[in-house]
Amino acid sequence: EIVMTQSPATLSVSPGESATLSCRASQSVSSNLAWYQQKPGQAPRLLIYGASTRATGIPARFSGSGSGTEFTLTISSLQSEDFAVYYCQQYYNWPPWTFGQGTKVDLK
Amino acid sequence: QVQLVESGGGVVQPGGSLRLSCAASGFTFSSYGIHWVRQAPGKGLEWVAFIRYDGSDKYYTDSVKGRFTISRDNSKNTLYLQMNSLRVEDTAVYYCAKVSLHSSGSSPFDYWGQGTLVTVSS
Numbered sequence: 545e546i547v548m549t550q551s552p553a554t555l556s557v558s559p560g561e562s563a564t565l566s567c568r569a570s571q572s573v574s575s576n577l578a579w580y581q582q583k584p585g586q587a588p589r590l591l592i593y594g595a596s597t598r599a600t601g602i603p604a605r606f607s608g609s610g611s612g613t614e615f616t617l618t619i620s621s622l623q624s625e626d627f628a629v630y631y632c633q634q635y636y637n638w639p640p641w642t643f644g645q646g647t648k649v650d651l652k
Numbered sequence: 653q654v655q656l657v658e659s660g661g662g663v664v665q666p667g668g669s670l671r672l673s674c675a676a677s678g679f680t681f682s683s684y685g686i687h688w689v690r691q692a693p694g695k696g697l698e699w700v701a702f703i704r705y706d707g708s709d710k711y712y713t714d715s716v717k718g719r720f721t722i723s724r725d726n727s728k729n730t731l732y733l734q735m736n737s738l739r740v741e742d743t744a745v746y747y748c749a750k751v752s753l754h755s756s757g758s759s760p761f762d763y764w765g766q767g768t769l770v771t772v773s774s
Contacts (some may be wrong), residue, residue: 578760587764639711641699
C-alpha cells in the first residue's frame with residue numbers, strides 16, 4: 545500500500561498571501577496524483593489531477609507540481625473561499641486508492 | 653450536469669446492516685467506474701470500495717472485506733453498498749465518487765455526491 549504523507553497539518557495564511565502544501569508518497573506514483581479541496585459540511589472537490597492539470601472550472605491561482613514521490617500544491621493570492629482542508633491522493637498503484645491525512649489552510 | 657445523490661444512511665446497532673444507494677444522472681452511468689469513500693467524524697478521507705463500469709471487477713479496503721458488497725444496476729443508474737456486520741468504527745459519512753476516465757481505476761475522482769451519514773452505535 546502506498547502511504548501518502550502531507551505537510552504541514554495546518555497552515556495559517558493571510559488573505560492575499562500564497563500557500564504551499566506538500567505531499568509525499570512512500571513510493572513513486574509517477575504523475576498519478578490528485579488534489580482535492582474540502583470545505584466544512586461539503587463533499588471533496590477535485591482541484592488538480594495528473595499532478596499539475598487543473599480540473600474544470602478551477603481558478604488559475606491553484607497550481608500543482610511534482611512527480612514520483614514529491615508533490616506540491618500552491619495557492620497564490622489566497623481568497624476567503626480557499627480556506628479549507630486539502631487532500632492529496634494517489635491513483636497509480638491500487639487497490640487501495642490512498643489519500644493523505646489532509647492539510648488545513650486557515651486564517652492567520 | 654453530473655449529479656450523484658447518496659441515500660440510505662442512518663443509525664444502526666453494532667452487528668446490524670444497511671444498504672446505501674447512489675443515484676447518478678447527467679452522464680452515461682454504465683460507462684464509468686464508481687467508488688465509495690468514507691470520512692469518519694473529524695477525520696480524513698478513506699477509500700472503501702470500487703466497481704468497474706460493467707461490474708466485472710470489485711475491490712475493497714481490507715477492513716470491510718467480507719462485510720461490505722458493492723454492486724450496481726446500470727439499468728437504474730444506481731450504485732449500492734450493502735454493509736453487514738457493522739462496527740462502531742464504520743461510523744462515517746459515505747460518499748460515492750465517479751472516475752474521470754470511463755473504465756480506468758487509474759483515474760482521479762472527478763465528481764462526488766453530498767454524502768450520507770452512517771452511525772453505528774448501541
